[in-house]
Amino acid sequence: MSEILKTLVYRSQENWIISHNSENFYKITKIYIDRFITIKKNQNSPRIILIQNQDNHINFLSAFLAAIITNCHIFLCSKEWQSKEWMEVLNLIEPHLILGNNYLINNYPDHSYCKVKVHNFYLPKSNLIMIPTGGTSGNIRFTIHTWDTLSSSVRGFAKFFELEKINTFCILPFYHVSGLMQFVRSFLVGGQITIYSYDELKNNFIPSPNKKNTFISLVPTQFKFLLINNLHFLRKFATILLGGGPSWDYLLKEARKYKLNLSPTYGMTETASQVVTLKPQDFLKGNNSLGQVLPHVKVNIKREDRTVQIKADSLFYGYYPNYIQQQNFITDDLGYFDNKKYLYVIGRNSQKIITGGENVFPLEIENTILKTELVNDVCVLGINNTFWGEILVAVYVPKNDDIDTENIKHLIKLNLSAYKQPKHWIRIKCLPYSEQGKLNYQLLKKIAKKHISNKLMQGL
Known part of the structure; x- marks a missing residue:
């Protein structure tokens, strides 16, 4: 871990964190290093929870590096x-230290984490990085990563884009892999990072990227908002990485219309962000795939059911506390490669709907509904x-209050088989998204079940 410290010292002489003094960042990190070393006198591999707030980015990132340097187990929250x-998180982790403006200490002063119990978990390495993820159930799990897995992802990214330095404009949270990897790339490859709040961005305060050839990473909901409200801002970026979930066809069409340098990606927390990426020049030529496989990755498609399987140097080591050497990660996604080795994902196996014996994937229906522009x-x-x-069941947000559901149903009949047409339609003001742009499927299913129950009671 001395190499990280050497890099940190070297970078402290450069202006690499925009709007923050790099030497001061190094000093803060050193304070955390000393603090963690003190804790290690009583516990060999202390478990540290790091909580990100809107106003503690620098402390969060400093503590993150310090924990790795001092061989602590770090949990990003x-x-x-x-x-x-x-x-659930506290019972799972039983932390030795919680950092993040004393949030938990103030709100849960009597919880058992204050009296840490003895873990019986076998973790062969002493400086593991636990990054949270959640499936469609919404339950929080921690993927186990190391500095090596994150570094492998950075090397693959830089080689794929043929870059010596990576500049990034980050509006995504650092406790999430999509934000964290932007910091790690800038730190390791020698680029600059601008840290900015998406909330401020939504309020139309638009800064300019500090450097040319700057990347920004967005989820589809963020990209959609900026496309409608701040097109000029999006045009400033050399590459707009778009991930975190499938993109709607009409968004891609609009991006091409305005000649935006969009770069759709495919990856997940388990792979330390993207493993497949479409370069902007290919996107602008009309390529609708998710791109080609990055150099540090091998992706295979299982013949029987089209399941996407991944081997990568950046692959995680299981879900905490179950440390497992992953050989071949079988995803929940279904896809295929074309003859030029571009990957297409057609849907998720867990989201596949079987109705009347027919297999249906929601993404196809959602794209068809969106194409109505209603x-x-x-x-x-x-x-x-x-x-x-x-x-x-289709839960939708109409363009305006005058939209008639029957008009939508009529338009999609021209493009969807009868068994793919929703039997129930629910109007809603907005869909429930998390701050990473993930839909809350549990809540939506509750809404749908209540709607169907009411219809049955009404005899409809």
Whole structure:
């Protein structure tokens, strides 16, 4: 870990964190290093929770590096988590130290983490990085990474884009892999990073990227907002990485219309961000794939069911506390390669809906509904039904209050088979997204089930 410290010392002489003194960043990191060394006198591999707030980016990142340098186990967490989530997390981790403006200490002073129990978990390495992730269930899990897995991802990224330095404009949270990797890239490859709040960006305070050839990473909901409200801002970037979930066809069409340097990506927390990426020049030529595989990765498609399988130097070591040497990560995604080795993902196996014996993937239906240009957003769900197995429900946000559901239904009939057309339609003001742009499927299913129950009671 001395190499990280050497890099930190070297970078302290450069202006690499925009709007913050690099030498001061080094000094703060050193303070955390000394503090963690003191804790290690009583505990060989202390478990440290790091909570990100909107105003503690520098402390968060300094503590992150310090924990790795001093061989601590670090858990990245969000202050947005609620009571139930925190109780689950605290029981799982039993931390020795919590950092993040004393958030938990103030809110849960009587919790058992104050009296740490003895873990029986076998963790062969002493400086593991636990990054949170959640599936469609919304339950928080921690993927186990190391500095080596994160570094491998950086090397693959730099080689793919043929860059010696990587400049980035980061508006994503650092406790999430999409934000964290932007920091690690800038730190290791020698570029600059601008840290900015998405909330401020939404309020139309638009800074300019400090350097040319700057990357920005966005999830589809963020890209959609900026496309509508701040097109001029998006035009300033050499590369707009778009990930965190499937993109809607009409967004890609609009991006090409305005000649934006969009770069759709495919990756996940388990792979330390993207493993497949489409370069902007290919996107602008009309390529609708997710791109080609990065140099540090091998992606295979299982013949029987088209499951996407990944081997990578950046692959995680299981979900905490189960440390496992991953050989081949089988994803939940279904896809295929074309004859030029571009990857296409057609949907998620867990989100596949079987209705009347037919397999249906929500993404196809959602894209068809969006193409009507009568809705701003939509999510298609499968709800259990004794006759059909599952029935399709579309929860949508209309463009305006005058939109008639029957008009939408009429337009999609021209492009979808009868069994792919939703049986229930629910109007809603906005879909529930997390701060990473992930849909809350649990809440949407509750809404859908209540709607269907009310219809049955009304005899409809």
